[in-house]
Amino acid sequence: MKNISCEKCLEDIIDKDDLVVINKGLFSIVPYHYKCYVEEMKSFYSSLLSKPINTRVSTIETIMLFCIMTIVRFFYSDSYLVIIFWILSILGIIIRLYSFFKYEK
Ligand SMILES: [Zn+2]
Numbered sequence: 001m002k003n004i005s006c007e008k009c010l011e012d013i014i015d016k017d018d019l020v021v022i023n024k025g026l027f028s029i030v031p032y033h034y035k036c037y038v039e040e041m042k043s044f045y046s047s048l049l050s051k052p053i054n055t056r057v058s059t060i061e062t063i064m065l066f067c068i069m070t071i072v073r074f075f076y077s078d079s080y081l082v083i084i085f086w087i088l089s090i091l092g093i094i095i096r097l098y099s100f101f102k103y104e105k
Helices: 034-040 044-049 056-075 080-104
Strands: 019-024 028-033 050-052
Touching: 019 034, 019 080, 028 034, 028 080, 044 050, 056 080
Parallel strands: none
Antiparallel strands: 019 028, 019 050
């Protein structure tokens, strides 16, 4: 595992199982220790805007959203709203891949 520092305590994250990568805000992807992540989530603001992206559930959600939006886009290809949501679902895939290659691999 690469040398990754926790965003909260700035110590190295040694164990891969202790790593929580979250999507903070729109485009900020940051690593945390699990205990630091739990501490961070105690604030109302953080719990609303931060979502872990390196969990199995999150990966399945991202892939399913992309598949659903691709099917919807196939049937409603004229709708700008559908195209925007389809592009956002592609962005979800890109964020997941970024997290995997930067922190988890
Ligand atoms: Zn930490």
